[in-house]
Amino acid sequence: MRRIIVCLKQAVDVSQLKADPATRQLLIAGAPRKMSDFDKNALEEAIRIKDKLGDAEVFTLTVTAEDAKAILREALAIGADKAYAVNDPSFKNVDTFGVAHILSEAIKKIGDFSLILCGEASLDDSSGLVGSRLGELLGLPQISSVRKLTVEGNSVAAERALEDAVETVKANMPALIMVTSEINQPRIPSLMMIMKASKKEIITWTAADLGIQKEKLDAKIEVIEVLAPKTERKKIRITGENAQEIAEKLAKALIQEGVVGRR
């Protein structure tokens, strides 16, 4: 049986994130969490591959310093067979170097696999480093920016969207694939799927369960500050009796700004 492991991040829902207007500090603690968008595409793709191959299983893997039960249950409802979480408060300040290390140790403990699927980047940090780092630590062939994936026998063919070209890349399995949102439209689990998922297994490990060495969790980078950008816009409302009047005033303002002129 082929096994596909999908790495899922519990991310801050950036669409609901607010900043303190006085200090520009983000109010991260109070913001809701959700499954990172591209990771959801990765999970959807894994389930589609499983459905096509028949003889396959999908496991999800999450590294977190906080409770992530909700997204693990969601992943099981969407169609994963088993969910793994490595949950340890000591992960609070790890960076991508540490996260990739924890993922790699967890994957070694899970055992054999054919594919690892990751989202191209996370919703909140959007560094896009973890998938590449993980592939490197496991010594796997890896393909990023994948918008179409085909499993053929013992290999995968992946279509990658580059800046100025579309590339098709082949690799032998086991391999690591990073997907973009173009690859599919993730399904929304039905009530039936949600109920069925309650019987599925969630396995939780700590850093000690994986024998993670403390120095592997030391961050390589130091975040000095994270502040909402300053918006220094004029916020002038242009009003008038009708569209012509508004347009006349706006045109005048733009010409005075020096951003509209004769070419």
Added chain:
Amino acid sequence: MSESKGVWVFSEEPDLALELLGKGREIVDKLQTELAAVLFGFNVQARADELIKYGADKVYTVDNKALERFQTDAYLGVLHELAINYKPEIVLIGSTRNGRPFAARLATQLGAGCVPDCSGLSVDEKRGLVCERMTYGGNAVAKVAFKTKPQIVTVPARTFEKLEPKDRSGQVIKLDIKVEEPKTAVIDVKPLETSNVRIEDANVIVSGGRGLEKKEDTALLSDLASVLGGVVGNSRPLAEDRKWFMEWVGLSGHKVKPKLYIACGISGVIQHVAGIREAKIIVAINKDEQAPIFEVADYGVVGNLYEILPALKEAIKKQLQ
């Protein structure tokens, strides 16, 4: 073990490598160290001379038929060996679809930190290199420093300026490094059709969003854009949901810096705003007066874009006469 030194620059995109040299020059002058370009390929001598003209003190070259085209596994093996031998302090890598995973993998091999997609780089006396990058979906700008060396950074195209090329002296160091067999194989490449005008280079962008009802209505945008000598842009839903366009302006699409950005029927979610933050003047036209786009606009018009856009085109034509 000798200490790490020097700033290295690498990008498989020739122009981006020159932009990195421009910023690299500023960093090495502050750190009082040397600037090196890393150049892999086949018959690369002319390119090595060009890199020196654009600011490199040294160019490390590996000239090999197997490196003619960028291939992550092959290039990575060579750069890794080079970095082990010559120990750079900072490595600036072009942030492209290929460059990002390349940098992440190099950092992993070297046990190093990596800060991707930097929009700003500076040198702080206490902390050394300080990177700025947008994060949390455009909600914030993070300032990040490193705790270890080498310090690996990626930088998107058109973030920094190239220097004026001039005749300078520089050293080309030719190396022979074995190229490893790649773990992946490119079996097909299809060039993408791209428009002649790069939206990043446009002075004026007239951009449409969900407030447009039909695809044909984008003519309202192009009509106004042609009077302004600008180009048409769009928000993500018009590309992803409606498939009217292939690309979009925003954090996940094109980040633009025109003199004038006119957002028509665009609500202004943070991801879109993050892509237009560097516009000089932003105009918002939206029928919903609560739309968040008004919070980041210099000039706001609450109204029907189907009436405002044609009227604005006429008004500009008239006033410019």
